[in-house]
Amino acid sequence: MPAQPDVNPPLSTPRLRLEPQVAAHAPVMVAALADPRSYLYIPGKPPSDTEALRRRFAHQESRRSPDGANLWLNWIVYSGQTALGTVQATVQLAERTAAVAYVFGPEAWGQGYASEAMRAMLTFLHAGLGVEKFVAHLDTRNAASRRLVERLGFVQTDLILGADRFKGSVSDEYVYSLSAAVFSASSPTPPLDFPPAGL
Numbered sequence: 001m002p003a004q005p006d007v008n009p010p011l012s013t014p015r016l017r018l019e020p021q022v023a024a025h026a027p028v029m030v031a032a033l034a035d036p037r038s039y040l041y042i043p044g045k046p047p048s049d050t051e052a053l054r055r056r057f058a059h060q061e062s063r064r065s066p067d068g069a070n071l072w073l074n075w076i077v078y079s080g081q082t083a084l085g086t087v088q089a090t091v092q093l094a095e096r097t098a099a100v101a102y103v104f105g106p107e108a109w110g111q112g113y114a115s116e117a118m119r120a121m122l123t124f125l126h127a128g129l130g131v132e133k134f135v136a137h138l139d140t141r142n143a144a145s146r147r148l149v150e151r152l153g154f155v156q157t158d159l160i161l162g163a164d165r166f167k168g169s170v171s172d173e174y175v176y177s178l179s180a181a182v183f184s185a186s187s188p189t190p191p192l193d194f195p196p197a198g199l
C-alpha cells in the first residue's frame with residue numbers, strides 16, 4: 001500500500017519554522033494568543049482552557065473532515081523558541097481550493113512574519129498539494145488583514161453584508177481570492193523548504 005502523503009509537513013522560511021499543529025502545542029498557543037486584540041475582528045476569544053484546546057488540536061490531528069472532502073491543515077509559526085501564531089488552510093479537495101486564515105499575537109505584528117508564513121503555506125498548498133485557488137474571508141474593519149492579503153496578491157471578489165454577528169456588532173465581510181498560478185508566478189523563488197508531498 002503506498003504511503004499516505006504528508007499533507008501537513010513542517011515548513012521553513014529564512015526567519016520562521018512552521019510546525020504541523022499537534023495536541024502538544026496547546027500550552028504554547030494559550031500563551032501566544034492570550035491578547036484579546038488578536039480576536040477583535042474574528043469570533044471567539046483567547047483560548048484560556050489548555051485542556052479544551054488540547055482536545056481541539058487532537059481532533060484536528062486527523063487533518064481531514066469526517067466525510068474526507070476537506071483537509072484541515074494547521075501550522076504553528078515559530079521564531080526560534082517563541083510561538084508567534086498560526087496559519088491555517090481548509091482545502092476543498094474536489095475544487096482544489098483552500099480557504100486560508102491566520103492569527104498572530106500582537107508582539108509579532110508589524111514585522112512581516114504573517115506575510116512570510118503565509119507565503120510558505122501558499123507555496124506548499126500549490127506546489128505540494130495542487131491547490132489552484134486561495135480564498136480569504138475578512139471583516140471589513142480588519143485593516144491589517146486586508147493589507148496582508150493584498151500584499152500577497154489577493155484581490156477582492158465579493159462583499160457580504162451581515163455575514164456574521166459577534167462581540168455585539170454585525171460583521172460585514174470582504175471575500176478575497178488569488179489564483180495559485182498567479183501567486184507562484186509572482187514568487188519565483190519561494191523562501192521555502194518542504195518535502196514533496198503530492199496527492
Ligand SMILES: CC(C)(COP(=O)(O)OP(=O)(O)OC[C@H]1O[C@@H](n2cnc3c(N)ncnc32)[C@H](O)[C@@H]1OP(=O)(O)O)[C@@H](O)C(=O)NCCC(=O)NCCS
Nearest residue numbers: 038102103104109110111112113114115137138144145147
Ligand atoms: C492580520 C495579521 C496577521 C497581520 O499581521 P501584520 O503584522 O500586520 O502583517 P505582516 O506580518 O505582513 O507585517 C506587516 C508589516 O510588517 C512590515 N514588514 C514586512 N516585512 C518585514 C521585515 N522583513 N522586517 C520588518 N518588517 C517587515 C511590512 O512593512 C508591514 O507593514 P505595512 O503593511 O505597514 O507595510 C495580524 O494583524 C493579526 O494576527 N490580527 C489578529 C488576527 C486576525 O485578525 N486575523 C485575520 C482574520 S481574517
